[in-house]
Amino acid sequence: MKNDKRLGRAKAIVLLSGGLDSATTLYYARDKGFLCECLSFDYGQRHSRELDSAKRIAKSAGCGHRVMKISLPWKGSSLLDKNIKIRGAKGRRALAGNSIPDTYVPGRNIIFLSFALSFAEAIKAKAIFIGANAVDYSGYPDCRPAFYTAFGSVIRTGTKCGVEKMPVKIMTPLINKTKAGIVELGSRLQVPFELTWSCYAGGLNPCGRCDSCFYRSKGFIEAGIPDPLFIQEV
Amino acid sequence: MKNDKRLGRAKAIVLLSGGLDSATTLYYARDKGFLCECLSFDYGQRHSRELDSAKRIAKSAGCGHRVMKISLPWKGSSLLDKNIKIRGAKGRRALAGNSIPDTYVPGRNIIFLSFALSFAEAIKAKAIFIGANAVDYSGYPDCRPAFYTAFGSVIRTGTKCGVEKMPVKIMTPLINKTKAGIVELGSRLQVPFELTWSCYAGGLNPCGRCDSCFYRSKGFIEAGIPDPLFIQEV
Numbered sequence: 001m002k003n004d005k006r007l008g009r010a011k012a013i014v015l016l017s018g019g020l021d022s023a024t025t026l027y028y029a030r031d032k033g034f035l036c037e038c039l040s041f042d043y044g045q046r047h048s049r050e051l052d053s054a055k056r057i058a059k060s061a062g063c064g065h066r067v068m069k070i071s072l073p074w075k076g077s078s079l080l081d082k083n084i085k086i087r088g089a090k091g092r093r094a095l096a097g098n099s100i101p102d103t104y105v106p107g108r109n110i111i112f113l114s115f116a117l118s119f120a121e122a123i124k125a126k127a128i129f130i131g132a133n134a135v136d137y138s139g140y141p142d143c144r145p146a147f148y149t150a151f152g153s154v155i156r157t158g159t160k161c162g163v164e165k166m167p168v169k170i171m172t173p174l175i176n177k178t179k180a181g182i183v184e185l186g187s188r189l190q191v192p193f194e195l196t197w198s199c200y201a202g203g204l205n206p207c208g209r210c211d212s213c214f215y216r217s218k219g220f221i222e223a224g225i226p227d228p229l230f231i232q233e234v
Numbered sequence: 235m236k237n238d239k240r241l242g243r244a245k246a247i248v249l250l251s252g253g254l255d256s257a258t259t260l261y262y263a264r265d266k267g268f269l270c271e272c273l274s275f276d277y278g279q280r281h282s283r284e285l286d287s288a289k290r291i292a293k294s295a296g297c298g299h300r301v302m303k304i305s306l307p308w309k310g311s312s313l314l315d316k317n318i319k320i321r322g323a324k325g326r327r328a329l330a331g332n333s334i335p336d337t338y339v340p341g342r343n344i345i346f347l348s349f350a351l352s353f354a355e356a357i358k359a360k361a362i363f364i365g366a367n368a369v370d371y372s373g374y375p376d377c378r379p380a381f382y383t384a385f386g387s388v389i390r391t392g393t394k395c396g397v398e399k400m401p402v403k404i405m406t407p408l409i410n411k412t413k414a415g416i417v418e419l420g421s422r423l424q425v426p427f428e429l430t431w432s433c434y435a436g437g438l439n440p441c442g443r444c445d446s447c448f449y450r451s452k453g454f455i456e457a458g459i460p461d462p463l464f465i466q467e468v
Contacts, residue, residue: 066307072349073300074356100394107352110392114348115306118341122308147392154388158344158381160334 009035011125012171013116016040016065018053019198020216021131021174024186026061028173029129031189037123038065039116043108044072047202056195068115072105101138101211103200109142113151113170120168121161127169136179136218138211148172179219187225194228206230243269245359246405247350250274250299252287253432254450255365255408258420260295262407263363265423271357272299273350277342278306281436290429302349306339335372335445337434343376347385347404354402355395361403370413370452372445382406413453421459428462440464 012034014026029036038058040051051067058065109132116128132143141147148170155170156162174182186193198216199206206213206229220227246268248260263270272292274285285301292299343366350362366377375381382404389404390396408416420427432450433440440447440463454461 068307070304072352072356073302074353100397104394105352106355107348107393110388111345111348111352114341114345118306118339118345119308121340122306141394141397142392144391147388150384150387150391153384154344154381157378157384158376159341160338160375163334163375 009033010127011035011037011120011123012127012129013120013125014038014063014129015112015116015131016054016058017131018050018055018057018196019131019212020186020191020193020196020219021133021182022054023057023131023191023193023196024182024189025129025131025173026057026063027186027189027191029127029171030061030063034127034129036061036063036129037119037125038063039112039119040065040067041112041115042067042069042071043105043111049199049202050197053195053197057192060192060195066119070111070115074106099139100141103138103211104140107142109140109147110151117155117159117168121159125168127171129171129173131174132172133174133177133179133182135177136215138215143175145172145175148175178222179215180222183219183223183225187223196229243267244361245269245271245354245357246361246363247354247359248272248297248363249346249350249365250288250292251365252284252289252291252430253365253446254420254425254427254430254453255367255416256288257291257365257425257427257430258416258423259363259365259407260291260297261420261423261425263361263405264295264297268361268363270295270297270363271353271359272297273346273353274299274301275346275349276301276303276305277339277345283433283436284431287429287431291426294426294429300353304345304349333373334375337372337445338374341376343374343381344385351389351393351402355393359402361405363405363407365408366406367408367411367413367416369411370449372449377409379406379409382409412456413449414456417453417457417459421457430463 012029014029014036016022016026016038026036026038040054042051055065120128134144137143152170155167161167198212200210200212201207246263248263248270250256250260250272260270260272274288276285289299354362368378371377386404389401395401432446434444434446435441
């Protein structure tokens with residue numbers, strides 16, 4: 001999507017979790033000239049560490065930031081239910097199979113995109129950026145290109161902006177990148193990696209064992225760039 | 235969708251606003267044998283009258299009921315913003331034109347369906363019922379068949395149940411009915427019309443002037459059935 005700076009800066013909503021991918025996406029959108037409004041969700045995650053990261057990243061990028069609280073009253077994911085154990089190093093297994101991990105939160109990205117869409121229509125933003133990635137990922141169905149294509153047709157058919165032929169665009173700049181490619185892009189855009197948080201667990205340091213730590217570590221190692229968050233065993 | 239009672243009752247989520255259409259939809263789903271869980275939203279409406287109605291209707295139908303609070307921190311609709319006046323008798327004008335009224339809430343049904351979908355996956359429900367209607371309606375884009383078709387492809391591509399080829403079905407039994415047809419169906423199903431609330435304004439009695447009152451009144455008059463909520467000027 002071309003952002004014509006002569007017409008003034010177009011607004012964009014950026015879904016910001018506080019992780020590596022969403023931070024890189026924010027810096028990418030900003031680099032393309034968009035006036036970014038960040039949106040994060042407090043949805044009953046096990047810890048608030050990533051929301052703290054999101055806050056700091058939005059501030060470092062000089063962008064607006066809102067946190068929406070949406071406590072889902074139902075369970076069904078190890079990310080929400082402390083009684084379900086997060087299984088370690090799932091990523092390594094997922095590389096072989098194609099199963100959906102227990103960290104899947106039913107409908108999560110659909111809910112997030114719906115709110116972003118509502119926000120976008122309310123402030124007349126042109127685009128929603130989301131750091132979904134379908135290469136080095138855990139197998140979540142709501143991270144794959146087909147889902148974003150389908151959501152695009154929801155916008156075209158089910159919103160005022162869509163009916164008026166000016167649909168908000170869903171932008172997934174990382175969707176086909178490897179994790180190393182994301183680290184390289186983030187590095188070029190000077191993303192403050194030290195502020196990001198990817199680990200599913202809270203704590204002072206990343207656990208180094210969960211799916212998210214596994215892919216992050218893989219990305220930094222393959223890109224040959226040190227991860228400021230922890231010492232890597234290469 | 236056939237609900238095979240020999241296999242036990244399948245669960246369904248019913249989006250229940252408290253109005254005529256959603257109440258009729260609930261009674262329809264229940265009549266089809268579904269074990270219904272009702273879901274309502276407290277999203278910053280001007281009044282809580284319809285939520286009280288929803289509560290009573292769910293109780294009268296003997297179904298579970300949850301109210302989710304999702305205050306949108308942005309405005310953009312006369313239903314949410316008391317500074318924007320709700321324009322009266324919009325329906326009569328909408329019959330001639332095709333404009334989207336100021337009561338449109340950006341992304342509302344998309345947000346509602348996303349939560350319903352999340353709930354459905356969490357409790358393994360087979361269907362989501364929504365009382366959308368695209369005949370005697372105000373012109374909201376998220377009430378038309380094309381939108382529900384598009385949302386169906388979001389479910390097939392972006393959820394665990396979809397990937398596993400058991401997608402939750404979106405059921406819109408009223409979509410092609412006239413308001414009179416809805417009143418007739420509701421009457422057959424013994425919907426407690428006296429508990430429903432359709433008016434955009436709060437108060438003890440319906441205003442009789444807003445879009446929603448207009449269509450409701452039209453439906454009861456054309457069906458030749460008295461509306462227990464107010465005396466009609468025929």
